[in-house]
Amino acid sequence: MKRRTLLAAMGASVITPVQTKDIPDQAAATGWQNWSHSIAPQEADIVVPRDVATLKKLIGETAGGVRPVGSGHSWTGLVPCDGAIVKLDHFNAVRAVDTQAQTAWLGAGARLKDLSPVLAEHGLAFRNLGDIDVQSLAGATSTATHGTGRELPCLAAEIRGLRMVTGAGEEVEISATQNADMLPAAQVALGVLGICTEIQMKLVARHKLHRRVWFAPYDKVLSDSEKLWRDNRNFEFFYLPFSGQAMCITHNITEAETTPRASDEGGEGVMQLKALRDWLGWFPYLRKKLLSAAIADAPEEDVVGESWQLLSSPRNVHFNEMEFHLPPDRALEALEAVRTHIERYRRDVFFPFECRMTAGDKAWLSPFNAGPRISVAVHTHAPDEYEFLFTEIEPIFRSYGGRPHWGKLNRFTGDDMRAAYPKFDDFAKLRAEFDPEGRLLNPYLRSLFGVA
Numbered sequence: 001m002k003r004r005t006l007l008a009a010m011g012a013s014v015i016t017p018v019q020t021k022d023i024p025d026q027a028a029a030t031g032w033q034n035w036s037h038s039i040a041p042q043e044a045d046i047v048v049p050r051d052v053a054t055l056k057k058l059i060g061e062t063a064g065g066v067r068p069v070g071s072g073h074s075w076t077g078l079v080p081c082d083g084a085i086v087k088l089d090h091f092n093a094v095r096a097v098d099t100q101a102q103t104a105w106l107g108a109g110a111r112l113k114d115l116s117p118v119l120a121e122h123g124l125a126f127r128n129l130g131d132i133d134v135q136s137l138a139g140a141t142s143t144a145t146h147g148t149g150r151e152l153p154c155l156a157a158e159i160r161g162l163r164m165v166t167g168a169g170e171e172v173e174i175s176a177t178q179n180a181d182m183l184p185a186a187q188v189a190l191g192v193l194g195i196c197t198e199i200q201m202k203l204v205a206r207h208k209l210h211r212r213v214w215f216a217p218y219d220k221v222l223s224d225s226e227k228l229w230r231d232n233r234n235f236e237f238f239y240l241p242f243s244g245q246a247m248c249i250t251h252n253i254t255e256a257e258t259t260p261r262a263s264d265e266g267g268e269g270v271m272q273l274k275a276l277r278d279w280l281g282w283f284p285y286l287r288k289k290l291l292s293a294a295i296a297d298a299p300e301e302d303v304v305g306e307s308w309q310l311l312s313s314p315r316n317v318h319f320n321e322m323e324f325h326l327p328p329d330r331a332l333e334a335l336e337a338v339r340t341h342i343e344r345y346r347r348d349v350f351f352p353f354e355c356r357m358t359a360g361d362k363a364w365l366s367p368f369n370a371g372p373r374i375s376v377a378v379h380t381h382a383p384d385e386y387e388f389l390f391t392e393i394e395p396i397f398r399s400y401g402g403r404p405h406w407g408k409l410n411r412f413t414g415d416d417m418r419a420a421y422p423k424f425d426d427f428a429k430l431r432a433e434f435d436p437e438g439r440l441l442n443p444y445l446r447s448l449f450g451v452a
């Protein structure tokens with residue numbers, strides 16, 4: 001296996017900045033599905049309002065309720081509903097950029113990948129990004145989407161203000177000057193307080209990053225991980241199941257010249273991991289030998305580029321994912337328990353496991369609000385069966401005190417969430433005030449918030 005294809009398996013590629021695509025007029029279509037197609041096609045209308053007045057009308061008058069959607073990259077049942085699925089694609093402006101305070105009001109429906117080049121023109125950038133940047137700003141923040149970095153919080157923690165139309169159809173601003181006490185409740189809100197139209201984000205100065213990618217024995221990566229997180233702005237690693245090897249990635253701020261980088265190879269690497277699984281799944285020794293030989297030849301990647309061009313990259317092979325955020329002192333033990341289980345019982349798994357760290361914050365429903373967390377993620381190829389994630393892997397994460405990513409596969413109930421989040425009932429109370437008739441709820445969210 002060539003080095004580039006292995007790197008591509010984990011999304012090592014250049015992003016070409018893309019202009020926002022033409023947005024259709026407000027028109028109804030149906031058949032919405034999430035990115036991995038783990039959610040069945042929906043019969044609800046898909047509506048793309050052009051202005052706040054239309055949005056208010058939609059919330060107030062749609063029989064069966066409404067649910068906002070971003071780019072549909074969540075796996076949990078946050079979006080399906082009987083009434084209308086609302087896309088905020090027209091709400092994509094960048095305004096009130098304050099280069100001194102490093103803040104800007106950004107359209108809630110804008111895609112992160114479209115915002116970054118515009119922010120760069122103002123000398124600004126997001127402090128951190130996750131593996132992909134095709135999510136809408138509101139979609140990414142609503143589920144506490146995160147990247148990696150010991151000192152770097154999730155995107156939602158950077159929210160300084162929001163404008164939304166509540167479930168009661170009222171326009172509300174939550175910011176430093178209005179309803180400021182509600183900010184920690186609204187930062188991570190799953191789209192149940194209101195449909196956001198604009199979000200004010202704290203940004204940082206535009207910066208370049210030095211990216212290094214290398215392979216190392218998994219045991220060594222585990223023992224070095226604390227230092228790697230301490231010494232690097234961004235550090236993460238991917239464990240390649242059945243290999244004993246991990247791929248490490250660091251990013252650090254630099255003033256060095258930008259260097260060229262190979263382009264995306266369309267997920268070829270991950271398909272090679274699949275081929276090894278298909279041919280040698282029942283011969284773990286041979287599988288490990290071949291993987292190790294390929295990895296041994298892999299030279300380091302060492303490049304410099306704009307932060308937003310290096311942190312995120314396309315994911316061309318569709319997968320299902322479970323990710324839990326774990327207390328740092330127990331997370332690597334949990335990862336080891338998951339690795340042992342999968343290598344013993346689940347030879348069908350071939351996607352690398354991902355391990356990242358996120359700084360703590362104060363948002364009521366942020367999985368990081370009790371302090372920094374280390375996140376461990378397990379992926380399965382979209383066509384493959386993934387029920388075992390719930391029955392075999394989730395119990396391991398739970399036993400180590402993990403909180404699930406709000407957008408990724410999990411079977412936490414309302415009671416589980418209440419036990420995990422001290423402010424859960426306060427949030428549920430606020431939700432009932434913002435949306436007394438439950439116009440923004442669907443069956444999944446009703447069950448989560450205990451609404452009949």
Ligand SMILES: Cc1cc2nc3c(=O)[nH]c(=O)nc-3n(C[C@H](O)[C@H](O)[C@H](O)COP(=O)(O)OP(=O)(O)OC[C@H]3O[C@@H](n4cnc5c(N)ncnc54)[C@H](O)[C@@H]3O)c2cc1C
Nearest residue numbers: 070071072073074130131136138139142145146191196407
């Ligand atoms: C390939 C892939 C890679 C990923 N990588 C990462 C990663 O690196 N880190 C990470 O943390 N997560 C990651 N995720 C998960 C993803 O970031 C989250 O699930 C995110 O919420 C998806 O954003 P979206 O725009 O697709 O929102 P959707 O999935 O469409 O919606 C998410 C939530 O936001 C709400 N919402 C959407 N728009 C609005 C609005 N205008 N107002 C109010 N609420 C709204 C929705 O109702 C829903 O509750 C990944 C997912 C995929 C498929």
